[in-house]
Amino acid sequence: MEMVITGRAYVMGDNIDTDQIIPAQFLSYNPSDPEERKYFGRYANSGVPDGQMGLPDGNIRFVPDNAFRSEYAIVIGGKNFGCGSSREHAPLALAEAGVRAVIAEFYARIFFRNSVNGGYLLPLESVERLVEVIQTGDELRIDLNAGVVENLTRKSTHKINPLGDVLPIVEAGGVFAYARQTGMIAAK
Amino acid sequence: MPGMTITEKILAKKSGRSHVRPGDNVWVNVDVLMTHDVCGPGTIGIFHEEFGKEAKVWDRDRVVVIPDHYIFTADGKCHRNVQILRDFVKAQGLKYYYDPDFITGEPGFPNPYKDPTKTSYKGVCHKALPEEGHVRPGEILLGTDSHTCTAGAFGQFATGVGNTDAAFTLGTGKTWLKVPATMKFKFHGEIPAYLTAKDLILAVIGQIGVDGATYRSMYFTGDGIGSLTLEDRMTLTNMAIEAGGKNGVCDVDDKTLAYVRNRSNVPTWDIVEEDANAEYHSTFEWDLSTMEPMVAKPHSPDNKDLARNCRHVKLDQAYLGSCTGGKITDMIFAANILKGQKVKIKTWVVPGSTEVHADMKRLNLRGVPKDSNEKSIEDVLADAGCDIAPSGCGACLGGPPDTMGRLNSPITCISSTNRNFPGRMGDKRAGVYLASPLTVAASALTGYVTDPREYVTHKIETGTAGVV
Ligand code: SF4
Numbered sequence: 122m123e124m125v126i127t128g129r130a131y132v133m134g135d136n137i138d139t140d141q142i143i144p145a146q147f148l149s150y151n152p153s154d155p156e157e158r159k160y161f162g163r164y165a166n167s168g169v170p171d172g173q174m175g176l177p178d179g180n181i182r183f184v185p186d187n188a189f190r191s192e193y194a195i196v197i198g199g200k201n202f203g204c205g206s207s208r209e210h211a212p213l214a215l216a217e218a219g220v221r222a223v224i225a226e227f228y229a230r231i232f233f234r235n236s237v238n239g240g241y242l243l244p245l246e247s248v249e250r251l252v253e254v255i256q257t258g259d260e261l262r263i264d265l266n267a268g269v270v271e272n273l274t275r276k277s278t279h280k281i282n283p284l285g286d287v288l289p290i291v292e293a294g295g296v297f298a299y300a301r302q303t304g305m306i307a308a309k
Numbered sequence: 310m311p312g313m314t315i316t317e318k319i320l321a322k323k324s325g326r327s328h329v330r331p332g333d334n335v336w337v338n339v340d341v342l343m344t345h346d347v348c349g350p351g352t353i354g355i356f357h358e359e360f361g362k363e364a365k366v367w368d369r370d371r372v373v374v375i376p377d378h379y380i381f382t383a384d385g386k387c388h389r390n391v392q393i394l395r396d397f398v399k400a401q402g403l404k405y406y407y408d409p410d411f412i413t414g415e416p417g418f419p420n421p422y423k424d425p426t427k428t429s430y431k432g433v434c435h436k437a438l439p440e441e442g443h444v445r446p447g448e449i450l451l452g453t454d455s456h457t458c459t460a461g462a463f464g465q466f467a468t469g470v471g472n473t474d475a476a477f478t479l480g481t482g483k484t485w486l487k488v489p490a491t492m493k494f495k496f497h498g499e500i501p502a503y504l505t506a507k508d509l510i511l512a513v514i515g516q517i518g519v520d521g522a523t524y525r526s527m528y529f530t531g532d533g534i535g536s537l538t539l540e541d542r543m544t545l546t547n548m549a550i551e552a553g554g555k556n557g558v559c560d561v562d563d564k565t566l567a568y569v570r571n572r573s574n575v576p577t578w579d580i581v582e583e584d585a586n587a588e589y590h591s592t593f594e595w596d597l598s599t600m601e602p603m604v605a606k607p608h609s610p611d612n613k614d615l616a617r618n619c620r621h622v623k624l625d626q627a628y629l630g631s632c633t634g635g636k637i638t639d640m641i642f643a644a645n646i647l648k649g650q651k652v653k654i655k656t657w658v659v660p661g662s663t664e665v666h667a668d669m670k671r672l673n674l675r676g677v678p679k680d681s682n683e684k685s686i687e688d689v690l691a692d693a694g695c696d697i698a699p700s701g702c703g704a705c706l707g708g709p710p711d712t713m714g715r716l717n718s719p720i721t722c723i724s725s726t727n728r729n730f731p732g733r734m735g736d737k738r739a740g741v742y743l744a745s746p747l748t749v750a751a752s753a754l755t756g757y758v759t760d761p762r763e764y765v766t767h768k769i770e771t772g773t774a775g776v777v
Contacts, residue, residue: 136519136609138730144737145706148347149379149386151393152472153354157386168732201520204553205730206706207455209351209471229553230524231455235471286334286487296477296485297359305336306481309359 122292126221126243126263128194130255130272131183132176133169137198138205139232143214144168145206152213161210162189162217175257184218191218195261195270198225199252202244203232209239216241222263224270224281226250237287240295245270248280312584314491315558316526319466319581323449331490331590339371340448342478345434346376348453348471350393355476366401367482373405373443374398375434378702380409382709383418405443407431418711421699425666432662432700435459435547435632440664442572446561447579451478455550456632456727462542463569464561464581469550489555490590491526492517496533498597502768503761505642506541507634507725507745509533510548511603512595515613523553525590528583530560533597539564540638540775547633548727551610564776571777602748602760604723607740608731616748619758625720627652627753628734629695629746630659631705634725637668637686637774639746641676643725644686645769646750646761647693648674653756656695657714659703666700668774676772695753707735716741723752 147164150157166174166183175181184191196215202225203211212235215223222243223236236244245263247270255261259274263281271278284291293299300306310328313321317329324335344352357364366372374394379387391412398406409430412419422428431437435456438444446464450457453475460467470484478484494513500506514521527549534542542559549557559565561580569578602616629635629643640660660666669687673679684692691697696713704714705726712735716722719738726734729741744752747761754764 136730138728138733140706140728140730140733141737144732146709149384149390149709151354151386151390152351153358168737170731170737201523201553204519205455205550205728205733207453207457207469207471208348209453209473227520227523229520230555231469231471235473238477239471239473296473300477300481305483306360 123221124265126195128221128261129192130195130197130257130259130261131193132197132252132255132257134173134176134252135199136201136204139203139208139211140205141168142166142203142211143208148208148210152210158217159189161214165191165214165218176252177256181257191220194219194221195263196220196223197251197255198223199250200226202228204229207231209235212236212239212241224251237290238296243291246282248282251279254279311588312586314526314528314583314587314589315464315581316466316491316556317488319447319449320486320488329488331488333488334485335488336483336485337449339451339478339482339484341371341373341443341450342475343373343375343434343438343450343452343457344475345378345454346387346390346394347378348475349374350390351472352453352475352479353393353397355472356479359476360480364480366479369402370404372403372479373438374403375407375431375437376409377433379708380701381419381421381699381713382711384709385416387709388412405441407437422663425663425700428663430663432660433632433635433702436636436662436665439463439568439572440662442574445569445573445575445578446565447581451475451484456547458549458554458557459543459547459632461546461549461556461558462539463565464559466556468556489524489526491528492522493528493530493589493592495531495592495594496597497531497594498533499536500533500597503602503747503765504597504600505745505747506537506544508600508603510545511605511613511743512600514548514552514611515603515605517552519551519609519611520553522549525554527552527554527557529557534559535562538638538771538775539568540636543636544633551727567777602745602762604748604758605729605743607729607742610728610743616744616758617760622742622758623721624654624723624752624756624758626654626722627656627749628704628714628722628724628726629749630657630661630703631726632661633727634746635659635661635665637665638771639725640665640669640686641674641771641774642746642769643750644689645674646747646764647754648689650693650754652694652753654753656753657698658690658695659698659714660700663700672774675770676774704734707733723749723758725749
């Protein structure tokens with residue numbers, strides 16, 4: 122598990138649902154096919170209404186046209202991040218686009234679970250609301266040992282909650298790796 | 310020791326413990342795992358990657374595969390995904406698979422079934438699961454779809470999971486769950502003619518918010534719930550996820566048992582009741598006689614208002630369908646409002662399952678088998694000017710751009726479906742009002758959001774529809 126993650130922030134609002142993260146029309150790609158999987162990166166966050174794309178300004182594309190990767194490695198969300206459809210394509214799409222961590226006030230449970238069990242990205246919880254404090258494009262440094270995210274652009278530091286119960290699964294890299302470590306399923 | 314709620318009792322039993330408390334992490338044995346065409350291919354990929362190319366599922370009689378999402382589209386990738394399911398079902402020797410037999414491998418838009426009683430295709434998974442006998446009190450059902458919680462109406466623990474979790478269960482028959490605290494929603498009185506369960510759940514979500522039940526179980530109880538048809542209870546539990554709930558659950562009564570006895574493909578099950586001293590996270594009470602027809606305005610299921618407050622909202626389209634509002638009783642409700650009249654706006658009707666579609670042809674407006682000189686529900690809807698599409702998820706989740714009823718431009722639609730987040734039904738600038746089938750039908754007649762009390766004069770009987 123990476124203990125330090127640096128990257129630029131992409132700021133989103135409250136109740137970001139998985140249809141916004143990856144719109145249904147792109148779900149016909151098969152994530153198990155390496156060539157098709159890349160397209161989830163291309164269309165990540167493309168369902169967000171234009172005015173809310175990259176707060177506070179809006180109209181900031183998460184992934185440029187025809188690209189597969191985003192320049193933003195850290196997503197900042199508000200309340201109830203990842204609500205709605207259970208599609209695992211959502212954390213997968215963010216990860217394919219290059220996201221390594223989301224920091225939100227709290228998560229819809231299936232998104233959180235998919236992120237952890239699939240080992241796609243770190244779903245971290247902020248102690249305070251960061252949506253109005255961090256701006257899209259800010260340079261961030263997450264330090265999990267210290268339990269903080271530093272805003273290098275604005276010279277501020279914000280606390281992050283410990284991962285709690287799911288830490289062993291996150292450390293193992295997902296539910297399969299965890300089950301192998303604990304002897305629940307046979308080694309590969 | 311405090312007593313347990315229904316959800317706690319099921320999780321205790323399935324994890325081999327005498328007692329669990331909210332917050333406990335437990336490994337449980339899963340009774341049934343369902344997947345469909347959108348999440349199946351990814352799940353199957355992970356399953357083989359993790360357990361090996363030759364791996365077999367833990368129990369081939371407990372895996373149910375129901376293609377339903379992207380069926381009526383010319384998108385070749387969608388047909389390919391159905392083929393991935395077929396290959397997996399064959400290789401694994403799975404017992405329960407409901408094939409869209411009209412998808413032949415020919416490129417282009419498939420020719421839909423002609424007779425809904427003569428296809429192996431079933432339509433929307435959450436409707437098909439109980440119809441085909443995969444839903445029983447006391448069991449644990451997982452599905453790769455967030456609305457798997459629908460089956461809680463039958464007194465079981467049912468919840469949605471992602472591909473990785475599903476692949477893990479495919480190989481092991483197990484999953485880990487954190488025991489949720491339970492919120493209790495108690496309804497008193499008898500459901501009035503102008504309300505359906507959709508109004509109740511929109512009121513609940515409107516009150517507690519789209520995150521109001523996050524990580525929790527929602528328990529719907531009281532004589533008001535007893536007065537609902539089983540199908541209407543499914544509307545309640547279906548939308549538990551729209552409040553962030555892990556599951557929704559109802560008590561088991563004679564209505565539940567009549568249906569399950571007739572359908573279940575396993576002969577026995579456990580009826581689980583709450584303990585008298587069960588502890589609840591919170592309790593909410595409603596009196597059905599004081600409730601009014603509700604809508605959820607764009608763009609969130611908790612953006613509640615009374616239908617009558619939105620009479621000025623001009624609509625471009627109406628949509629009746631999905632696992633929430635495409636059941637046979639929903640169709641009967643709508644048909645009784647639309648009978649003998651003409652819709653003013655484009656109105657799509659998408660049966661929730663092929664069984665619903667067959668019943669629309671077989672039953673009359675009172676929900677009983679029609680005489681040869683009587684009109685069927687489908688006749689009434691078609692006469693009113695509705696467009697009737699073949700069964701499936703359809704435009705409920707937008708889907709590929711050629712999906713029938715999809716909102717391909719920034720229009721305003723009233724819908725009996727479950728979500729109205731931006732872009733859910735297509736264009737992210739479109740606005741969706743969620744409402745009961747009664748309200749959708751009344752609004753289709755006026756072209757504006759309309760309180761069904763303008764049309765409902767007496768209780769609409771649904772007869773034997775959806776009863777057994
Ligand atoms: S009908 Fe709509 S909500 Fe129901 S399973 Fe299909 S897409 Fe999901």
